[in-house]
Amino acid sequence: xxxxxxxxxxxxxxxxxxxxxxxxxxxxxxxxxxxxxxxxxxxxxxxxxxxxxxxxxxxxxxxxxxxxxxxxxxxxxxxxxxxxxxxxxxxxxxxxxxxxxxxxxxxxxxxxxxxxxxxxxxxxxxxxxxxxxxxxxxxxxxxxxxxxxxxxxxxxxxxxxxxxxxxxxxxxxxxxxxxxxxxxxxxxxxxxxxxxxxxxxxxxxxxxxxxxxxxxxxxxxxxxxxxxxxxxxxxxxxxxxxxxxxxxxxxxxxxxxxxxxxxxxxxxxxxxxxxxxxxxxxxxxxxxxxxxxxxxxxxxxxxxxxxxxxxxxxxxxxxxxxxxxxxxxxxxxxxxxxxxxxxxxxxxxxxxxxxxxxxxxxxxxxxxxxxxxxxxxxxxxxxxxxxxxxxxxxxxxxxxxxxxxxxxxxxxxxxxxxxxxxxxxxxxxxxxxxxxxxxxxxxxxxxxxxxxxxxxxxxxxxxxxxxxxxxxxxxxxxxxxxxxxxxxxxxxxxxxxxxxxxxxxxxxxxxxxxxxxxxxxxxxxxxxxxxxxxxxxxxxxxxxxxxxxxxxxxxxxxxxxxxxxxxxxxxxxx
Numbered sequence: 289x290x291x292x293x294x295x296x297x298x299x300x301x302x303x304x305x306x307x308x309x310x311x312x313x314x315x316x317x318x319x320x321x322x323x324x325x326x327x328x329x330x331x332x333x334x335x336x337x338x339x340x341x342x343x344x345x346x347x348x349x350x351x352x353x354x355x356x357x358x359x360x361x362x363x364x365x366x367x368x369x370x371x372x373x374x375x376x377x378x379x380x381x382x383x384x385x386x387x388x389x390x391x392x393x394x395x396x397x398x399x400x401x402x403x404x405x406x407x408x409x410x411x412x413x414x415x416x417x418x419x420x421x422x423x424x425x426x427x428x429x430x431x432x433x434x435x436x437x438x439x440x441x442x443x444x445x446x447x448x449x450x451x452x453x454x455x456x457x458x459x460x461x462x463x464x465x466x467x468x469x470x471x472x473x474x475x476x477x478x479x480x481x482x483x484x485x486x487x488x489x490x491x492x493x494x495x496x497x498x499x500x501x502x503x504x505x506x507x508x509x510x511x512x513x514x515x516x517x518x519x520x521x522x523x524x525x526x527x528x529x530x531x532x533x534x535x536x537x538x539x540x541x542x543x544x545x546x547x548x549x550x551x552x553x554x555x556x557x558x559x560x561x562x563x564x565x566x567x568x569x570x571x572x573x574x575x576x577x578x579x580x581x582x583x584x585x586x587x588x589x590x591x592x593x594x595x596x597x598x599x600x601x602x603x604x605x606x607x608x609x610x611x612x613x614x615x616x617x618x619x620x621x622x623x624x625x626x627x628x629x630x631x632x633x634x635x636x637x638x639x640x641x642x643x644x645x646x647x648x649x650x651x652x653x654x655x656x657x658x659x660x661x662x663x664x665x666x667x668x669x670x671x672x673x674x675x676x677x678x679x680x681x682x683x684x685x686x687x688x689x690x691x692x693x694x695x696x697x698x699x700x701x702x703x704x705x706x707x708x709x710x711x712x713x714x715x716x717x718x719x720x721x722x723x724x725x726x727x728x729x730x731x732x733x734x735x736x737x738x739x740x741x742x743x744x745x746x747x748x749x750x751x752x753x754x755x756x757x758x759x760x761x762x763x764x765x766x767x768x769x770x771x772x773x774x775x776x777x778x779x780x781x782x783x784x785x786x787x788x789x790x791x792x793x794x795x796x797x798x799x800x801x802x803x804x805x806x807x808x809x810x811x812x813x814x815x816x817x818x819x820x821x822x823x824x825x826x827x828x829x830x831x832x833x834x835x836x837x838x839x840x841x842x843x844x845x846x847x848x849x850x851x852x853x854x855x856x857x858x859x860x861x862x
Contacts, residue, residue: 324367324381324469332479335359336389337516339482339856341831346783346850349861353847354378355837356688357393357760359858360479361385364470365690368462369862375698376404376459377467379690380452383702384471384528386686387448388521389479391719392488392708393686393760396527397548398721400451400702401591403574403744403756404459407695410751412585415458416570417451418742419444419705419723422558423566423735433727437710438495440557442722444738446548448702449531449539450569455698465532472532475717476525478518484856486515488684488708498712502719523717540564548715555713566735577652579605579747582754582776586745587701589648590732592636593743596765599632600625602657604773607664614778615770616788616808619815624664625769626791626802626821630671631660640730640739668820671802684708685760687744687837691847693862697756697839699744743768747776755782757838763792763803764834771836782840783850791816792833795824805830829853 327335338344338359347353352375354365365382373381379402387396400417421444428441436442456464481489489496489506496502505521506513513519530538538544545564552559574585577598584601586594604625612621635651638644650656685703705723713720723738730739743764747755755775759767767790774785792803801824804813813823826832835852842848851857 323466324371326470326473326477327363332360335363336480336482338858339484341484341829341856342853343787344851344853344858346848347859347861348846348848350693350844350846352378352690352692352862353839353849353859354382354688354690354862355839355849355851355857355859356382356386357686357835357837357851357855357857358386358389358482360389360470360474361688362858362860365688366860366862367470368467369690369692371462371466373462373467373692374459374694375690375692375696376402376455377462378692379688379698379700380456380460381467381470382688382690383452383686383700384468385474386688386702387718388471388474388524390485390686392485393684393704394702395704395719395721396448397446397715397718398448398702398704398723399446399740399742400448400700401587401742401744402451402455402698402700403585403587403746404455405585405697405746405748405753405756406459407697412574412746414572414574414588414744415451415454416572416587416591416737417447417454418591418740419447419738420563420567421445421732421734421736421738422560423563424560425558426734428558430727430731433724437707437722437725439711440552440555440559440713442711442724443552443557443559443713443720444723445559445563445567446721446723447567447569449536450567451702453535454569454571464535468528468532472525472528475521475528478520480518481513481515482856483515486513489513492709495709495712499714501714501717502709502712505717521717525717527716527718540567544716548720551713551715551720555711563735570737575652577602580776581749583748583751584745585748587742590737590739591742592648592739593741593765594745595648595651596632596636596741597743597745597768599651599657600628600765600769602652602654603628603631603660603664604769606657606661609773609777614774614780614788616774616790619808619812619819622791622812622816623668623819623821625766626671627664627668628660629765629769631663637730671820687758687760687835689756689758689837689839689849691753691756691839691841695753695845697746697753699746699756699758701742701744701758701760703760705738705740741765747772753841755838755840757836759834759836761832761834762794762796763832766790766792767834767836771838775840782838782848786836786850786852789828790833792826792830796832798824803830803832805833831855
């Protein structure tokens with residue numbers, strides 16, 4: 289990065305930090321043991337105005353810390369911590385709030401998967417709330433996918449509520465209605481549209497306008513609401529109110545399931561009430577591995593991103609990374625990472641498609657790691673471009689992480705599964721996502737769980753978390769690996785790591801090319817190309833490179849975070 293650019297970024301970051309210091313002193317804090325208190329209109333507007341791209345202030349604290357991709361959601365998480373709630377109370381409040389304030393990224397008809405570290409028992413747990421394929425889609429053909437994502441055929445059985453409710457019932461400590469209060473409030477009383485939401489709504493306005501429910505929220509006066517104007521989701525507020533009282537009895541076994549199935553079937557889809565009745569979240573043992581003296585726990589199959597992460601690090605553990613340098617400085621490190629990922633992705637694609645008999649356990653074995661490491665010694669070739677997702681997808685997901693005062697850690701990926709409003713369908717105020725956009729990752733069996741490259745992860749040292757993270761977007765794995773190695777291998781503070789330029793996954797724009805930010809520099813990019821990586825250059829801090837939504841924890845139990853400039857988030861200490 290050139291000196292002028294680095295100086296400009298440092299200046300902007302310091303301005304952001306100073307400008308925000310007085311704001312958060314006035315933010316509402318739920319008193320310990322009491323219900324949630326809504327912010328004033330002026331406080332809400334100030335928070336909503338912070339939902340922008342670019343540099344943002346870092347946060348540090350010993351009493352708890354939250355990082356999400358929208359300031360109102362982060363504030364909701366911190367409010368729960370200040371009210372005496374734990375990391376799960378906080379992350380569930382924030383996640384549900386995001387379904388209101390970031391409907392282009394997530395929806396209650398999508399997925400919700402959580403990795404949780406319990407400080408008292410020093411035990412990690414994983415709850416998979418990813419969607420199921422319909423029970424009666426046996427005749428579905430992949431050639432239909434493009435059209436299916438625009439109608440009911442691309443709709444799957446949602447797992448969001450089951451994941452959320454399961455986490456709250458097992459680990460939550462606050463009343464469910466208190467945790468849901470921020471989301472209900474912003475849905476009913478409104479919030480100001482931020483530029484990211486407006487831009488996505490503008491792109492999909494024709495889809496949104498197909499439904500009366502879409503029009504009443506986003507086009508209440510016949511035209512799209514403008515940035516800074518409030519939007520109201522009163523139908524959705526009513527649904528959330530009902531769920532706060534009846535939960536899965538309404539969502540999976542009641543009228544919501546009936547209404548959902550009716551809307552989808554009318555649009556040519558397969559979902560029935562039976563799909564809802566059959567759905568169960570999966571309680572799974574996290575993937576476990578080691579990396580340079582750290583224990584890694586991560587999302588397990590079929591949320592296979594954790595498996596991929598462990599496989600990549602198993603090989604990288606054999607590489608003298610210190611000699612090569614951090615990925616943002618060393619194109620040789622980038623080439624090494626690209627080659628490792630290419631091998632891991634290729635094997636995963638063959639497993640999911642049935643072309644390989646290699647098991648997940650075998651893929652994580654020392655023998656496979658050694659075999660892959662030896663392949664790094666061969667002359668480099670052009671990368672194989674193994675698909676990690678569909679060319680039809682766009683980066684629509686949220687990741688968020690929370691640490692509480694007791695040391696519990698929760699990190700969650702929840703999502704519209706890449707395609708906001710693609711079919712224009714709504715039910716009771718909630719958009720119905722087309723999660724079949726993930727079928728190219730491996731077509732599930734009828735009624736089977738979707739394969740999803742979701743990767744919530746936690747690194748531990750001597751049994752204590754030192755880094756918890758995850759990422760949305762098509763480049764989530766590249767993002768996680770680069771930032772994790774920056775922090776764990778080179779001691780780069782998380783506050784600095786998220787600001788560094790980085791490279792990403794296969795380009796959705798130019799076939800056969802990989803995303804890379806221009807700030808890596810001309811010489812760096814030339815070395816990538818010479819080494820077998822055809823590059824599609826993006827702007828600096830490109831949102832296609834995702835956000836690193838992580839928290840690091842130092843030896844004094846202080847938590848640290850900084851929102852990624854590539855998204856519109858905020859980090860706050862309790």
